[in-house]
Amino acid sequence: MNAGAMLGQKCPKCNNGKMFYGVFKMHTECPVCGFKFERQEGYFTSAIFIGNFLYALIVAPTLMIMTAVDASVWKIAAVLGSFSLIAIPVIFRFARTIWLHVDFMIHPDEALPANRIKNPQNG
Ligand SMILES: [Zn+2]
Numbered sequence: 001m002n003a004g005a006m007l008g009q010k011c012p013k014c015n016n017g018k019m020f021y022g023v024f025k026m027h028t029e030c031p032v033c034g035f036k037f038e039r040q041e042g043y044f045t046s047a048i049f050i051g052n053f054l055y056a057l058i059v060a061p062t063l064m065i066m067t068a069v070d071a072s073v074w075k076i077a078a079v080l081g082s083f084s085l086i087a088i089p090v091i092f093r094f095a096r097t098i099w100l101h102v103d104f105m106i107h108p109d110e111a112l113p114a115n116r117i118k119n120p121q122n123g
């Protein structure tokens with residue numbers, strides 16, 4: 001697992017290919033090495049849990065501080081609403097990146113069905 005590639009949202013296999021090309025758009029495979037990012041149907045479902053965890057890490061302390069200083073519900077909603085507009089695209093991308101890098105560390109690409117189909121002579 002390469003922390004630099006993870007922060008730069010690069011391919012877990014070659015650490016060079018960019019994973020995203022828009023705010024929410026992701027390449028289906030690495031533009032450099034051809035590694036398939038969505039390794040199977042529903043592959044990124046686990047990234048939702050990572051995303052929720054990252055979001056909670058930021059929102060929970062903010063909420064605690066704002067309730068401690070007796071901020072009104074509207075102020076809390078305004079702060080968290082504006083924060084969410086900025087944070088959700090960032091968290092979405094990092095959640096998928098973290099998930100892909102962790103899964104690649106645990107399951108190198110050769111062992112997965114999606115890549116066996118791509119190279120039938122290997123499976
Ligand atoms: Zn790559």
